[in-house]
Amino acid sequence: MVLKIASRSDISPFIVMDVMRSANAREASGKDVLHLEVGQPSTPAPKSVIEAAKLGLDEELLGYTDALGIPLLRQRLSDHYKAYYNLRIPSERIIVTTGSSGAFILGFLAVFEPGDKVGITSPGYPAYKNILRTVGVEVIxxxxxxxxxxxxxxxxxxxxxxxxxxxxxxxxxNPTGSMLSVASLSEICSWCSAQKVRLISDEIYHGITFQRKASSALHYSEDAVIVNSFSKYFSMTGWRLGWMVVPDNLIRTIECLAQNLFISPPTLSQLAAVSAFDCFDELDSNVERYARNRSILLTELPKAGFEKLAPSDGAFYLYADVSSLTSNSETFCARILEEAGVAITPGIDFDTQYGKNFVRFSYAGETAVMVEASSRLRELFFNP
Ligand SMILES: Cc1ncc(COP(=O)(O)O)c(C=O)c1O
Structure with a gap:
């Protein structure tokens, strides 16, 4: 008899990870790939973070930490809120997590009951709905x-x-890079408070914006749960470190969940991340590169037929409407990988209904990669 697999685990794959696997298989077979599929910085962690990690390896025990994170890192995060957003957030309200992915699990378990209805935008980051479904929430x-x-x-x-x-x-x-206006963010926060809708604000791309700084929902809401991460602006993706800011009355609830589910976030990463707040010059130079990459793609992609691009105010993505080129973004992306060696992500990862008409480009990589990818795409679509 085959033993059952729990139905709550029957969720969609994270397609971009599947695309990455195909791209890696192509590379392993000796063919080259230009990676514009995955949303991760192509830079390592800042130098001081790496130095701090080396010191940690040599000098620290690296046992468990407080479930909510080491006090020094929580304090540096609190200082960051003052310096970056001009917000006074006591360090007790800041909870260090295993990536923002860990924060979603803790947050969703803490504030939603099975059967609750939670809205997510479509297109949107696919893991929201997949994680919500595992905890029995009805995704709207x-x-x-x-x-x-x-x-x-x-x-x-x-x-x-x-x-x-x-x-x-x-x-x-993610996937568009578009931002809410300050007015719209504040209206949504007020609407959620008035309607007793628990707001979760994913602020993971703060710091990577091109026209104006992003504003935090913390400015406009007392009961929102804020999720953020060292994976993007701080260029520490594989260190698996994120954080959340929660209202006072959720701290103990999340502490109990964190103690039982994770014990503590990765110790070495926490020790090293304290130094990330001394590295803004290095980190801002990454953002300058994203800005250069963005402007190359904004100029070059239309020449290859990708003319309808969503507003790309921040993050490192361009979301292109490709309905004039295909009605199946998945086979379209597979063809581009096969014929041009350019890996991009089909929109179906982000939008099950209309995503077949869209693709996402990630420009987190090297500038030379953006230049070469643009030229290969132009070649592919204009010399078929
Ligand atoms: C919008 C958004 N939120 C959360 C994550 C997860 O990030 P991490 O778990 O590395 O912090 C990602 C990753 O791409 C993302 O795009």
């Missing part, structure tokens, strides 16, 4: 498009035919 996909810069608005939320228990927003967003 809120369709957004170019009319609202691929972001939700109070008007859209008020017109939903269900009443939400929670809402997840991300500004800048």
């Amino acid at each position: 996909e809120v369709s957004v498009n170019e009319d609202t810069a691929f972001q939700p608005s109070v008007e859209i939320l008020s017109n939903l035919d269900v009443s939400l228990d929670g809402l997840i927003i991300a500004s800048p967003s």
